[in-house]
Amino acid sequence: MKICYYPGCTLKTKAKELDAYARKAAEALGVEMEEVKDWQCCGAVYPMAKNEIATKLSAVRALDYAKHNGGKLLTLCSACHNVIKRVNDDMKNDENIRTKANNYLALEESYNGETQVIHYLEMLKNEVSFDEIAKKVVKPLNRKVGAYYGCLLLRPSGVLAFDNPENPSIIEDFIRAIGGTPVIYPFRNECCGAYVSLKNQTLPKERSAKILNSAKEKGAEEVITACPLCLYNLQVNGAGILPARYFTELLAEALGVK
Amino acid sequence: MQRIGVFICWCGSNIAATVDVKRVAEAIKAEPGVVYSADYQYMCSENGQQLLKNAIKEHNLTGVVIGSCSPRMHEATFRRAAAEAGLNPYMLEVANIREQCSWIHKDMDEATEKALILIRTAIAKVRLNTPLQEGESPVTKRALVIGGGIAGIQAALDIAEAGFEVDIVEKNATIGGRMAQLDKTFPTLDCSACILTPKMVDCAQSDKIDILSYSEVEEVKGFVGNFKVKIRKKARYVDEKKCTGCKVCMEKCPSKKGLNEFNMNLNNRTAIYIPFAQAIPNVAVIDPEQCIKLKTGKCGICQKFCGAGAINYEMKDEFVDREYGAIVVATGFRPINIDAFNEYGYSDNADVITSLELERLMNAAGPTNGVLLRPSDKTHPKVITFIQCVGSRDVSGCGKPYCSKVCCMYTAKHAMLIREKYPDTEVHVFYIDVRTPGKNYDEFYRRAVEQYGVDYIKGMVGKVYNENGKLMVQGSNLIDNEQVIIPSDLVVLATAIEPEPSVRKIATLLTASIDTNNFMNESHPKLRPVESPTAGVYLAGMCQGPKDIPETVSQASACAAKVIGLLVKDKLKTNPCVAHCNEMMCNGCSQCANVCAYGAITYVDKEFRIGGGKTEVRRVASVNPAVCQGCGACTVTCPSGAMDLSGFSSKQIMSEVEAICKR
Numbered sequence: 070m071k072i073c074y075y076p077g078c079t080l081k082t083k084a085k086e087l088d089a090y091a092r093k094a095a096e097a098l099g100v101e102m103e104e105v106k107d108w109q110c111c112g113a114v115y116p117m118a119k120n121e122i123a124t125k126l127s128a129v130r131a132l133d134y135a136k137h138n139g140g141k142l143l144t145l146c147s148a149c150h151n152v153i154k155r156v157n158d159d160m161k162n163d164e165n166i167r168t169k170a171n172n173y174l175a176l177e178e179s180y181n182g183e184t185q186v187i188h189y190l191e192m193l194k195n196e197v198s199f200d201e202i203a204k205k206v207v208k209p210l211n212r213k214v215g216a217y218y219g220c221l222l223l224r225p226s227g228v229l230a231f232d233n234p235e236n237p238s239i240i241e242d243f244i245r246a247i248g249g250t251p252v253i254y255p256f257r258n259e260c261c262g263a264y265v266s267l268k269n270q271t272l273p274k275e276r277s278a279k280i281l282n283s284a285k286e287k288g289a290e291e292v293i294t295a296c297p298l299c300l301y302n303l304q305v306n307g308a309g310i311l312p313a314r315y316f317t318e319l320l321a322e323a324l325g326v327k
Numbered sequence: 328m329q330r331i332g333v334f335i336c337w338c339g340s341n342i343a344a345t346v347d348v349k350r351v352a353e354a355i356k357a358e359p360g361v362v363y364s365a366d367y368q369y370m371c372s373e374n375g376q377q378l379l380k381n382a383i384k385e386h387n388l389t390g391v392v393i394g395s396c397s398p399r400m401h402e403a404t405f406r407r408a409a410a411e412a413g414l415n416p417y418m419l420e421v422a423n424i425r426e427q428c429s430w431i432h433k434d435m436d437e438a439t440e441k442a443l444i445l446i447r448t449a450i451a452k453v454r455l456n457t458p459l460q461e462g463e464s465p466v467t468k469r470a471l472v473i474g475g476g477i478a479g480i481q482a483a484l485d486i487a488e489a490g491f492e493v494d495i496v497e498k499n500a501t502i503g504g505r506m507a508q509l510d511k512t513f514p515t516l517d518c519s520a521c522i523l524t525p526k527m528v529d530c531a532q533s534d535k536i537d538i539l540s541y542s543e544v545e546e547v548k549g550f551v552g553n554f555k556v557k558i559r560k561k562a563r564y565v566d567e568k569k570c571t572g573c574k575v576c577m578e579k580c581p582s583k584k585g586l587n588e589f590n591m592n593l594n595n596r597t598a599i600y601i602p603f604a605q606a607i608p609n610v611a612v613i614d615p616e617q618c619i620k621l622k623t624g625k626c627g628i629c630q631k632f633c634g635a636g637a638i639n640y641e642m643k644d645e646f647v648d649r650e651y652g653a654i655v656v657a658t659g660f661r662p663i664n665i666d667a668f669n670e671y672g673y674s675d676n677a678d679v680i681t682s683l684e685l686e687r688l689m690n691a692a693g694p695t696n697g698v699l700l701r702p703s704d705k706t707h708p709k710v711i712t713f714i715q716c717v718g719s720r721d722v723s724g725c726g727k728p729y730c731s732k733v734c735c736m737y738t739a740k741h742a743m744l745i746r747e748k749y750p751d752t753e754v755h756v757f758y759i760d761v762r763t764p765g766k767n768y769d770e771f772y773r774r775a776v777e778q779y780g781v782d783y784i785k786g787m788v789g790k791v792y793n794e795n796g797k798l799m800v801q802g803s804n805l806i807d808n809e810q811v812i813i814p815s816d817l818v819v820l821a822t823a824i825e826p827e828p829s830v831r832k833i834a835t836l837l838t839a840s841i842d843t844n845n846f847m848n849e850s851h852p853k854l855r856p857v858e859s860p861t862a863g864v865y866l867a868g869m870c871q872g873p874k875d876i877p878e879t880v881s882q883a884s885a886c887a888a889k890v891i892g893l894l895v896k897d898k899l900k901t902n903p904c905v906a907h908c909n910e911m912m913c914n915g916c917s918q919c920a921n922v923c924a925y926g927a928i929t930y931v932d933k934e935f936r937i938g939g940g941k942t943e944v945r946r947v948a949s950v951n952p953a954v955c956q957g958c959g960a961c962t963v964t965c966p967s968g969a970m971d972l973s974g975f976s977s978k979q980i981m982s983e984v985e986a987i988c989k990r
Contacts (some may be wrong), residue, residue: 226723235669255792255799287796 070196071141073135074102077149078110084146084297090317091145091189093326098197098205102143105131111152114264122169126158129170133180145189145317147221147296151192151229154186158228186221188231189317190239190295199246200287207325209248213320215239215289215311217280218258220298234258240316248325252289256280261302270306277307285311293319329454332363336370336378336395343368345429347439351394351701354443358450362386371401379405380412390418390453394446396425396883403736415458417974422449428852444987455979459903460910464953466552467488467652469498470890471835473544476504477876478657478868478883480526486655487535487886491894494537494649495530496558498829501606503527504659508589508683510690510697512876513740516677516770520605520692527607540608543829545646547654547836548926548953551863552899554651562642564613564621565599569637572601572609576629576638585617585974587694591684593702595693599629599638604692611637618802631761653838653863653890656847657883660869662822667725671717671820672791677703678798679791679818682734685741699749701817708816711745712800713738713756718823720759727823732873734821735762739775741819746779748864755813757802765875784811789816809913830870838924839864849873865889904974905955906962907947910935912969915946919961919970927954928961931967 080088095102109127116124131153135142144150159166161182171179187195193202196313218237226234235308237258241251259280262273281303284292293316321327330753335352337343352366359559363386367375368392382388391414393405398421405415424442444647470486472479475497483493494504506512507527509519530536540560546557580597587596589603598617601609619626620640630638662683665673673679680688691697715738718726735758742754761783763769775781788802797814804811826845834841839861840848847870850858857865867883868874874882892897906919910933920928931949934942948970950961961970962977970975 233669255790255794259790283792283794 070105070109071098071101071139072192072196073105073138075105075111075135075144075149075153076109076129077144077146078113079148079269079297080146084300084315087145087295087297087300087315087317089195090321090327091159092259094320094324095117097321097324097326098193098202100192100197103138105134105138105142108134111149113148113152114179115152115155122166122173125156125159125170125177126174129160129174129180132157132160132184132186133174133176135184140183141185141187142149143187143189143192145260147188147294148275148298149217150186151221155225155228156309157182157184157186158311159245160201183197188295190243191231192283193246193320194239194245199242202243202246202320202324203248206246206248206323208323210244210319210323212249213290214244214249215275215287215292216244216257217261217284217292217294217299217303217313219294219296220258220260220263221296223258228319233254243316243320244293247320249319250321252284254283254287256283261299262306263298263302266302266306271294273302273306277302281307281310281313329360329390329456330362331358331360331377331390331392331450331675332382332386333361333365333392333394333450333664334370334375334382335364335366335424335446336375337368338391338396338429339368342395342425342429345432345435345438346442347435350439351442351446354581355446358447360390360452360454362392363388367630370395375403376408383409383412383414388414390420390456392420392422392449394422394424394442394449397421397423397427401695408480413451417459418456420449420453420456421990422446425713433469440650448983449987451982452979455982456978457972461903462899463684464552464901466894466896467650468553468894469493469649469651470653470655470894471544471554471651472657474504474657474659474827474868474870475499475502475530475540476657476659476868477506477523478527478659478870478879479655480523480827481531481785481880481883482655482657482865482867482887482890483536484526484529484533485531485884486890486894489887489891489894490535491891492535494539494558494651497538497540498543499602500541500563500610500612501602501608502540503603503605503607505661505683505876506876507603507605508591508686508690510686511740511744513736514765514767516744524605524607527605533785538608539647539763540610541612542647544833544836549650550925550956552553552652552893552896553953554654554863556646556649556651556654558649560645560647562615562644563610563689564615564638564640564642565611566635566637566639566642567608569635570610570633571607571635571637573634574610574611575603575632575634576611577601579624579628579632581628582617582619585614585725585971590687590694591681591810593687595683599793613638613640619638625867650731651965653865655867655883655886655890656830656833656837656859656870657867657886658827658833658838658870659823660873661712661827663727663825665820665822667720668820669719670790671714671788671818672793672798673820676791676793676798676818677701678708678816679820681820681822682737682741683821684843685823689741689744699745705818706772707749707900708752710813710815711819712798712813713754713819713821714741714791714802715756715758715821716787716823717820719742719821721823727825729844729873730762731821731823732762733824733875735763735883736768736771736875738782738819738821739763739772740856742781743775746775746781751849753782754779755784755800757784757786757788757800759785759787765877777780779909784794788810791848799800805954824869824873826870837864857882857889873931878911891908901953902957903952904957904972905952906950906957906959906970906972908950909918909953910947911970912967913945913947913965914967914969915948916966918964922960924958924960925954925956927951927956958962 262276266273530985582598685967
């Protein structure tokens with residue numbers, strides 16, 4: 070299986086391992102990730118202003134590329150996924166944004182949200198299937214892992230349509246598939262503090278401690294995430310409570326390709 | 328040739344602001360057959376009607392077209408006025424130039440042009456109209472009330488009071504409904520059972536009221552004044568006439584693990600049971616899913632101990648056929664299922680409960696005998712947090728878009744009762760808005776805040792989670808603009824209400840309509856609020872929309888007034904716009920009978936002359952005009968064009984289409 074892949078800037082710099090393990094694991098699972106040609110930064114934060122077009126254009130370019138290269142766009146970073154999926158929804162449902170973006174880009178054929186945006190976890194669940202993954206596991210985890218979803222994968226739930234925002238289960242199912250025991254804890258879908266840590270350490274420290282302590286109390290030995298910013302906050306602002314890692318690292322470990 | 332008069336209504340500015348009424352009235356004068364045309368500010372006013380009457384007389388009009396609002400609004404008004412002036416009312420047609428024209432268009436030229444087309448269309452029809460005579464049908468002087476809650480009880484009592492017989496069909500083993508489950512009622516805090524049970528007893532003692540408990544409506548035929556209803560009396564395995572309600576069976580029954588629905592499943596009941604102490608009828612019922620004898624054939628203990636010999640394991644469902652003149656739907660409500668609201672942890676924590684569960688925990692006849700103990704460890708909760716609008720005013724799709732209307736008041740009631748009974752308890756209430764319109768309602772809420780010190784927090788709750796045995800309620804305080812976490816012992820969810828789901832089936836049986844939220848539709852939201860659009864069907868209580876007890880009782884009494892007004896009549900006028908069969912064209916194929924939803928079409932063998940002194944017998948369709956509702960399904964189905972509808976003949980409709988298409 071071959072699929073268009075959008076890595077994003079962070080995965081080329083701070084979060085190289087999120088990307089590297091994902092590629093190794095995909096190879097082991099028989100998935101060929103073909104990087105979008107000449108991709109640009111997604112903008113990192115979805116612009117909420119209704120008249121904002123410029124910062125959405127790079128997402129549209131990637132989406133249009135994928136439209137002509139298999140129709141699916143694979144994302145991995147939670148932030149990129151959130152931005153691209155929401156921009157795609159705008160291109161599909163917001164006439165104003167669609168018209169302006171198309172007018173600006175002047176593509177050969179206008180882009181109207183045709184591409185299907187799928188996150189790496191969704192790819193594992195729906196394209197590969199957790200049962201198939203379980204069969205290919207050579208080194209089962211055999212430990213208790215807390216899934217940390219954060220906000221960006223789940224919300225806004227109507228557009229992201231990723232999982233139940235209050236009681237998600239996809240990462241837990243993933244943990245089970247690679248031989249671990251998922252730990253359900255109340256703060257797995259709460260915000261880590263995100264960009265606030267750039268100017269104020271108190272809030273993210275408080276949030277990260279809350280999340281990690283909540284996981285620890287329920288018996289987790291480590292937590293996993295799909296978001297570079299979440300991982301930063303959990304590791305730096307929640308230092309010393311529980312180890313936090315990318316979910317792709319555990320996948321590569323279980324598949325024996327780490 | 329008809330002499331047609333046309334009247335264009337301004338409807339104040341409703342029509343005149345978008346349609347050039349003068350131009351329309353002037354242009355229409357040129358139409359063949361039109362001998363009079365006028366425009367007037369309010370045709371429905373006394374003066375407007377007088378204008379109509381005078382014109383009919385002065386110009387010898389044989390047909391009238393009124394360009395005004397929807398015929399659903401004022402057709403009856405105008406036809407009555409025409410009749411008073413000596414014109415057959417069915418010679419008058421309404422062209423809807425308001426809802427279907429002025430209200431939906433902005434451009435005056437376009438709207439005026441369209442109004443002209445609509446009026447020409449109505450003129451084309453009137454040219455082919457023929458005078459029609461209304462028939463008469465008798466009225467069965469008995470009413471059916473579906474649902475035995477406070478709405479059904481009040482409607483039945485009022486109808487019985489006027490001297491008419493009423494049957495209450497209640498699907499549960501006792502009447503009383505949701506009100507019987509409540510502890511106290513707002514805004515007076517009087518005991519719910521104390522004011523309800525006397526009314527239940529009145530129903531039982533009235534010689535005009537027949538209570539069919541544990542029964543369901545199975546089939547409805549007929550029409551206003553003449554409903555024929557089949558009622559299923561479900562097997563209760565206890566002879567209603569013999570059971571004395573002594574409860575010995577309940578003491579002896581070995582199957583004790585059934586969930587007590589009356590107590591919101593907070594405790595258990597036996598397989599044979601009387602739902603609650605004041606049940607009417609005070610007769611036991613056996614739960615066949617739970618009864619050891621009915622499931623395995625072994626046991627029979629209740630039969631052995633029953634001194635009255637009332638137990639009968641062989642009992643089967645029975646069917647009762649009754650006839651009614653009017654039907655009141657009072658099927659009530661239930662709290663919505665809140666499993667989709669994972670943020671509140673209802674399914675994970677025993678101490679997160681719904682408001683109706685709290686009612687039972689506070690009630691002296693409830694599972695804790697009225698002592699407020701939390702379900703998990705039976706201790707007194709010291710901090711109680713209420714969350715309002717759980718599922719109400721919800722646009723996420725998990726809940727309901729509407730306001731459930733009763734929650735603000737009952738939450739204030741709960742908070743107050745708890746502070747009164749257990750002053751050492753801390754009570755918090757999260758709310759979006761506090762909505763308390765109504766007599767003495769806002770005063771009631773203010774008492775909770777000012778006198779009882781209930782802590783009202785404006786904001787929504789994002790999460791309820793268990794931390795070291797405490798329920799942590801995490802929410803926002805919008806006034807202080809901060810996030811708050813309240814460690815609580817008990818969390819009460821003010822759950823949205825929805826119509827009892829059986830209402831869908833009832834609505835289908837009655838061919839009455841329901842809205843997107845499953846509430847029964849009223850005929851007019853303001854002016855006919857207790858009548859269903861289906862003639863002879865009336866609506867009381869929560870089946871029509873969220874409302875509290877005072878409103879429900881008012882609506883039930885209003886229903887009763889409407890029913891009494893119907894039942895005092897000996898005969899009803901029937902709609903003359905019904906189907907009829909041209910026997911010369913009918914080939915007896917049965918297709919019309921197959922599509923008739925009302926069973927109005929039968930077949931008869933008739934002798935016809937075929938020339939040369941010979942005759943032949945043919946099978947032809949025959950319409951019962953009293954049963955036909957004039958829907959027209961048969962006329963479009965008939966392959967030979969034999970079926971036609973008086974007042975809406977195929978010819979009339981085709982001439983309307985032609986008028987629209989002709990430019």
